[in-house]
Amino acid sequence: MIKYDKEHAFYRRIMAINWNICGVCENLQITKNSVVWCSECDKGLCEECKNHHAVSKASKSHETVFISEYKKLPTEVLQISQNCKLHNEKYELFCRKHESPCCKKCVKSHNDCKSLTDIDELIKDIKTSNTFYEFEQTLMEVVENIKRISTNRNINLMSIENKNREIEAEIKQTRKNVNHHLDKLQDDLITELLRVEQKEKNKIEKLLTSLKMKEKEITGVQENIASIKQHASELQTFLTMKDIEKDIADEDKFIQSITTNDSKNQVKISCQINKSL
């Protein structure tokens, strides 16, 4: 029967604790809703049992909490019991070396541990102790640190984004400048090319015009000679030939100079593109 109770209590805690059922009445096979929870007794209590619990000598010092409030505690906290889960006996000591609470039976496995302390002494006024205050302060500081770091990183994130936009704009502007420069270079080169072309064309056309004039002159002379040959006297022919010879000699010199230089005077336009561009 005792064994059953122990196992039953253990089983109840591990599987599911039914805070809504009065533990005292449940032992008497009566199901009643609990209104408060007593951590010392590890039980829920109905209205009736609560009143009894509050005046009974063994339990009147026990602090109780409304079930509705108690259920709001974190699960990890709710799973902490007054009693050792292995032996179902009340915790009495605390081993600092293993950081674990011990019941009378647990102590056997802490034989070599020198730092066993009375657990009641440790937990007395814990909520108003300096240790608890410092614990709260530390948590606050950690949260503040996290917030500060987060703020800094967020600012950093924004500044990186802004800087990137700036650099991107700069790259695009540079590209525009290069384009503009190349456009201007192209325009200048084409203008220069047209100027050179026009200059050389003018020279050649001027020469062609004078050549045409010479050709016409000489054709005229040829016609004269043909008529002299037929109708002039020998003296007339001789003297006219002398005159024409002088003129022709000048003309011939001019033609010769053009012929000699003709191959050299071939106008070629070329362009050297700077490779470094």
Ligand SMILES: [Zn+2]
């Ligand atoms: Zn009850």
Ligand SMILES: [Zn+2]
């Ligand atoms: Zn109690």
Ligand SMILES: [Zn+2]
């Ligand atoms: Zn134990």
Ligand SMILES: [Zn+2]
């Ligand atoms: Zn220990």
